[in-house]
Amino acid sequence: MDGGSFVDGLMLSLQPINIFWIIIGGFLGTVVGMLPGLGPATAVAVLIPVTFGMDPVSAIILMAAIYYGAMYGGSRSSILLNTPGDGSAIAATFDGYPMAKKGQAGEALAISAVASFIGGLIAVVGFIFLAEPLATFALKFGPAEYFLLMLLTLSAIVALSIGKMVKGFLAMMMGLTLSTVGIDTQTGVYRFTMDIPHLSEGIDFLIVIIGVYAIGEVLYNLLTIDREKKEKKKVGRVWFTKEQWKRSKWPILRSGPIGFLIGVLPGAGGSIASMIGYTTEKQISKKPEEFGKGAPEGLAAPESANNAASVGAMIPLLTMGIPGSGTTAVMLGALVMLGLRPGPLLFEQQPETAWALINSMFIGNIVLIIINIMLVGLLVKILDTPSKVLYPIIVILAFIGTYTLSYSTIDFFLLLIFGFFGLLLKVMDFPLAPLVLALIVGAEMEQNFRKALLSSNGSFDIFFSSGVSIALVILTIVSLLYPLIFKFFKKRSRVNNPDQASKSS
Amino acid sequence: MKKFGMIVMLFLLLFVTACSSSTSSSAEYPSKNLEIIAPASPGGGWDLTARSVENVLSSQNLVEENMSVVNKPGGGGEVGWKHLESQDAHSLAINSSLVLTNNLLGQSELTYKGFTPIATLATEWQSLAVPPDSKFESASELLEAIKKDPDSIKIGVGPGLGNDDHLSIVQAASEFGIDPSQLNFLVYEGGGDVVTALLGGHVDAVTTSLSEVKDQYLADKLNILAVSSDKPVEEIEDVPTWKDQGIDLVFPHWRGIMGPPDMTEEEIAYWDEKLGEMVETDEWKKVLENNDWEGFYKNSGETKAFMEEQHKLYKGLIEDSGLVK
Numbered sequence: 001m002d003g004g005s006f007v008d009g010l011m012l013s014l015q016p017i018n019i020f021w022i023i024i025g026g027f028l029g030t031v032v033g034m035l036p037g038l039g040p041a042t043a044v045a046v047l048i049p050v051t052f053g054m055d056p057v058s059a060i061i062l063m064a065a066i067y068y069g070a071m072y073g074g075s076r077s078s079i080l081l082n083t084p085g086d087g088s089a090i091a092a093t094f095d096g097y098p099m100a101k102k103g104q105a106g107e108a109l110a111i112s113a114v115a116s117f118i119g120g121l122i123a124v125v126g127f128i129f130l131a132e133p134l135a136t137f138a139l140k141f142g143p144a145e146y147f148l149l150m151l152l153t154l155s156a157i158v159a160l161s162i163g164k165m166v167k168g169f170l171a172m173m174m175g176l177t178l179s180t181v182g183i184d185t186q187t188g189v190y191r192f193t194m195d196i197p198h199l200s201e202g203i204d205f206l207i208v209i210i211g212v213y214a215i216g217e218v219l220y221n222l223l224t225i226d227r228e229k230k231e232k233k234k235v236g237r238v239w240f241t242k243e244q245w246k247r248s249k250w251p252i253l254r255s256g257p258i259g260f261l262i263g264v265l266p267g268a269g270g271s272i273a274s275m276i277g278y279t280t281e282k283q284i285s286k287k288p289e290e291f292g293k294g295a296p297e298g299l300a301a302p303e304s305a306n307n308a309a310s311v312g313a314m315i316p317l318l319t320m321g322i323p324g325s326g327t328t329a330v331m332l333g334a335l336v337m338l339g340l341r342p343g344p345l346l347f348e349q350q351p352e353t354a355w356a357l358i359n360s361m362f363i364g365n366i367v368l369i370i371i372n373i374m375l376v377g378l379l380v381k382i383l384d385t386p387s388k389v390l391y392p393i394i395v396i397l398a399f400i401g402t403y404t405l406s407y408s409t410i411d412f413f414l415l416l417i418f419g420f421f422g423l424l425l426k427v428m429d430f431p432l433a434p435l436v437l438a439l440i441v442g443a444e445m446e447q448n449f450r451k452a453l454l455s456s457n458g459s460f461d462i463f464f465s466s467g468v469s470i471a472l473v474i475l476t477i478v479s480l481l482y483p484l485i486f487k488f489f490k491k492r493s494r495v496n497n498p499d500q501a502s503k504s505s
Numbered sequence: 506m507k508k509f510g511m512i513v514m515l516f517l518l519l520f521v522t523a524c525s526s527s528t529s530s531s532a533e534y535p536s537k538n539l540e541i542i543a544p545a546s547p548g549g550g551w552d553l554t555a556r557s558v559e560n561v562l563s564s565q566n567l568v569e570e571n572m573s574v575v576n577k578p579g580g581g582g583e584v585g586w587k588h589l590e591s592q593d594a595h596s597l598a599i600n601s602s603l604v605l606t607n608n609l610l611g612q613s614e615l616t617y618k619g620f621t622p623i624a625t626l627a628t629e630w631q632s633l634a635v636p637p638d639s640k641f642e643s644a645s646e647l648l649e650a651i652k653k654d655p656d657s658i659k660i661g662v663g664p665g666l667g668n669d670d671h672l673s674i675v676q677a678a679s680e681f682g683i684d685p686s687q688l689n690f691l692v693y694e695g696g697g698d699v700v701t702a703l704l705g706g707h708v709d710a711v712t713t714s715l716s717e718v719k720d721q722y723l724a725d726k727l728n729i730l731a732v733s734s735d736k737p738v739e740e741i742e743d744v745p746t747w748k749d750q751g752i753d754l755v756f757p758h759w760r761g762i763m764g765p766p767d768m769t770e771e772e773i774a775y776w777d778e779k780l781g782e783m784v785e786t787d788e789w790k791k792v793l794e795n796n797d798w799e800g801f802y803k804n805s806g807e808t809k810a811f812m813e814e815q816h817k818l819y820k821g822l823i824e825d826s827g828l829v830k
Contacts, residue, residue, distance in 0.1 A: 041548075042547075044548075045546070045547030045548050048548065048556065049556065049560075138701075138705075139701060139704050139705035139706075140705055141705065142705060142706075143691070143707065183665065185663075185664065185665055185692045185693075185694070186691075186692050187666070188610065188665055188666045188667055197579055197580030197583040197584050197587070197613075198579045198580065200580045200581070201579060201580070266697070266698065266701050267694070316701070320700075320701070320704070320721075321700075321720060321721075322697040322698075322700060322701050329548060329695075329697070330547065330548035331548075332548075333548040333549060333552070333553055336553075336795060336796060337553055337557070337792075337795060337796070338795070339791075339794075341720060343720040343721070343724075344720055344723075344724035344726055345720050345723060345724055348724075406546065407575075407576050407577060407578070408577075408584070444694075447692075447694075451691045451692075451693075454659070454689070454691055455659050455691060455707065455708070457656060
């Protein structure tokens with residue numbers, strides 16, 4: 001790291017105009033993150049014509065602020081309405097929504113904002129000191145390693161569906177099946193597209209998320225709306241308790257680095273980061289049975305991880321010119337238009353631009369936590385909104401969000417189909433996350449599996465050929481066997497404490 | 506009944522948005538707002554081409570009517586071009602060789618003959634790159650190794666077979682006397698992923714647009730064995746062309762613009778004039794420079810002949826590649 005450029009960059013990012021863009025971007029990101037379907041990629045894309053007249057440095061600062069701002073915003077609707085705005089906010093529904101149901105909405109919003117903040121800070125510090133070596137490390141990930149990383153992510157399904165394992169795996173299989181729709185990239189063969197050109201690029205997982213969560217949730221509540229008791233939901237405090245902080249502190253500090261590392265890998269991104277952050281905490285927790293029922297650490301961990309991942313995703317973009325996520329891909333296109341080319345030469349030719357961005361992320365996270373803490377009081381009011389007003393709004397937002405994905409009305413049909421499908425799953429008590437998760441990673445997982453075997457001429461040794469891949473295999477096995485290990489230890493502790501065992505049985 | 510009401514509302518919403526208005530024609534051209542269709546999502550190459558054209562034409566006051574860019578992504582251009590087919594002459598769409606290859610690969614009913622050629626705007630060049638420590642120092646060494654044992658060399662390409670990245674190497678291989686259907690490809694999601702795979706040593710060589718690898722080459726992160734241009738490319742004059750290495754191959758990766766079927770001669774002449782002026786502006790030259798594109802302007806007549814020639818070339822390449830039986 002080069003001190004002079006660091007200070008130059010800091011000065012640049014502290015210019016009033018750039019502070020202004022950080023605030024605008026952070027606020028805009030929070031808003032689009034909150035709305036189902038409207039994600040940071042769409043927001044950045046819509047802003048491209050606006051950036052034409054802008055200074056390239058301001059443009060990159062604005063776009064990055066939208067990106068990590070959306071990570072803060074994404075969990076707001078997960079917590080309050082059980083409808084994630086994006087793939088990376090799914091994990092926030094697991095414990096965030098139960099917390100809100102218990103009357104802890106305010107605490108949940110506050111703790112997730114603080115977790116995002118700390119995760120973001122950890123990642124910015126990591127960026128400053130580790131950008132170069134991490135970029136090199138990320139390159140070591142070949143098809144075999146990516147396949148194994150995605151397998152590890154899917155193994156999270158075991159942890160997510162304890163108690164209803166069969167349903168969890170069925171939902172996963174449905175997700176994997178849906179992920180096969182579209183052109184097969186290795187051969188160019190069209191699979192299950194039914195001669196609809198629109199389907200040739202596959203089913204966008206965001207439509208499925210909006211469908212099964214937002215529309216599904218609305219439909220499910222319609223079934224019970226007339227029976228709704230007129231009790232006023234308690235909003236409670238707008239700040240978390242000492243006890244909640246004590247439980248969340250370490251999960252936040254652990255998940256930040258995990259999310260950051262996963263974010264650096266091109267193509268992995270926030271969904272995988274938050275999921276691995278969540279399951280890691282669940283598996284090492286002393287009270288795993290509280291996860292899924294409103295454990296604050298189950299919300300804090302994924303929130304810290306996904307925000308750290310969004311900062312990590314800037315590393316391949318800035319150091320190699322390689323976009324690591326949908327949003328950074330759009331950013332790259334826009335920056336090239338402005339004559340700023342992220343890549344191996346950026347730190348040599350325009351170091352102050354690169355450092356301005358890094359410093360702006362530091363400032364941006366401070367701005368965002370202020371915005372988000374101030375919004376807590378306002379957002380919890382959503383819970384007081386009568387369903388008759390709230391649900392139509394959710395439906396409209398869901399349709400708008402879906403339209404912005406590919407500007408096509410065919411997606412509306414898909415949205416409705418998945419809405420009713422989500423309702424069906426809810427009525428039959430299937431977990432939704434395995435379905436969506438499998439759809440998100442399914443296509444890439446399959447392609448990487450086949451690429452790995454193609455490059456090894458069919459030998460399975462490639463999955464055990466590097467330190468990284470062996471580590472991933474071991475982690476996956478541990479993760480899959482975790483319920484058994486968990487049971488084993490429980491049994492042992494029962495044997496050790498026969499009194500307690502007889503009491504509980 | 507409330508439930509029922511909500512469901513009815515869902516469907517109403519669907520129908521209202523699904524309906525689109527039709528357009529009317531007029532004698533004077535252009536008589537209303539113009540639109541440029543980018544058959545891709547915002548942020549991609551086609552989208553940036555569309556926005557650049559729109560931006561330069563409006564900001565230089567070449568076109569007085571309002572212009573807008575409309576994104577119609579899907580099916581490798583299919584969705585956007587299908588939409589163009591039903592529009593009047595106030596809509597144009599960005600195209601590239603996919604307008605030829607989609608049909609040749611049997612993926613689309615649309616052909617280039619179903620549209621009015623307007624212009625060819627710019628081109629990029631293709632490149633063949635290897636890791637810096639690769640044992641191959643020239644394109645012919647690499648091709649020689651492929652000839653001996655095709656399975657030993659893995660070539661990275663993206664985002665799909667049948668595109669220019671793929672077909673340029675198919676053409677080079679055939680010129681060298683290799684059966685292109687024997688080539689071993691690993692298909693990645695896009696140009697960026699292909700470069701990552703190369704930098705990480707997961708493939709032996711990659712074929713991709715020059716702009717994806719140029720900066721990496723200047724930073725000594727990889728080596729470019731050949732470019733598909735007719736003469737050396739600025740900034741990297743030391744990289745040989747295919748022709749320099751005795752392989753008769755010039756392969757542009759062009760982008761153009763076309764209109765709906767049956768445009769009148771006046772309408773075509775309008776665009777020949779406006780776009781002819783546009784490519785001479787400094788703003789357009791700046792666009793070319795920022796994107797690492799090269800000016801490749803051909804007016805409507807030249808483009809028509811060029812498309813026919815390209816169609817013939819691609820037909821042969823796709824047959825050689827073994828993608829279509």
